[in-house]
Amino acid sequence: MGKDRKNGRHWFDHRIGDQPVGRLPKAVLLVNQPDGRIVIMKERLLDAAEELVQRKGLNGVTFQDLADAVGLRKPSVFHHIRNREELAIALIARCGTKHGPQYAAVIGQDLNASQKLLQLTEIFEQGLTSGRPCLLASIASGIESLTEPATEQLKIAADASISRFSEVFVQGREEGSLDYEGSPVDAATAFFAMMQGLQALCKAKGDAVGFKGAARSYVKSLTADSS
Incomplete structure (x- = not known):
């Protein structure tokens, strides 16, 4: 893990096996999918949100629903989707x-x-x-x-x-x-x-x-x- 001296943000040097995939902010997580894909957490949240909204309508979905769908705590969701x-x-x-x-x-x-x-x-x-x-x-x-x-x-x-x-x-x-x-x-x-x-x-x-x-x-x- 590194730290950006200018803004104090923490970064991880991510690797898949022996292959580096770049430096990402600490809040941006890579998630292994069942089908072998690796996606950024925000995309996984949006996948979950899309399915939930299609089932329940926009106003029927809460940020707690999103957190539960991807296994995050609710405050962590706001690292990826602000509002x-x-x-x-x-x-x-x-x-x-x-x-x-x-x-x-x-x-x-x-x-x-x-x-x-x-x-x-x-x-x-x-x-x-x-x-x-x-x-x-x-x-x-x-x-x-x-x-x-x-x-x-x-x-x-x-x-x-x-x-x-x-x-x-x-x-x-x-x-x-x-x-x-x-x-x-x-x-x-x-x-x-x-x-x-x-x-x-x-x-x-x-x-x-x-x-x-x-x-x-x-x-x-x-x-x-x-x-």
């Missing part, structure tokens, strides 16, 4: 960095727009059946308690998802595979809201199986009549 605003903003960022690529992978495929919408509904279905519904909606459930900076980041994240989905509706109108009223952004907003609402409804009913049929029915209602 609820920082937690909310970090989770909102994950909407883009973790879940955005899933949407992009579907949208980038060589499929017609109707087929892409069906595959997008499967992402939401998988989230529901695994107990991990839309993170954006889970965070938005506590929007009244969010600070202005966090609320602005939430809006940006929502707009980014809608923008991605609107690409499918633009394609659908151009190729004639989708038939809908309004602009592609309007249709994409309705699609996103439908997926989030359907997740919430099926969760409330305890009927995850019903999601597939309802989602397919919705996409079929948007599909142009080819007859």
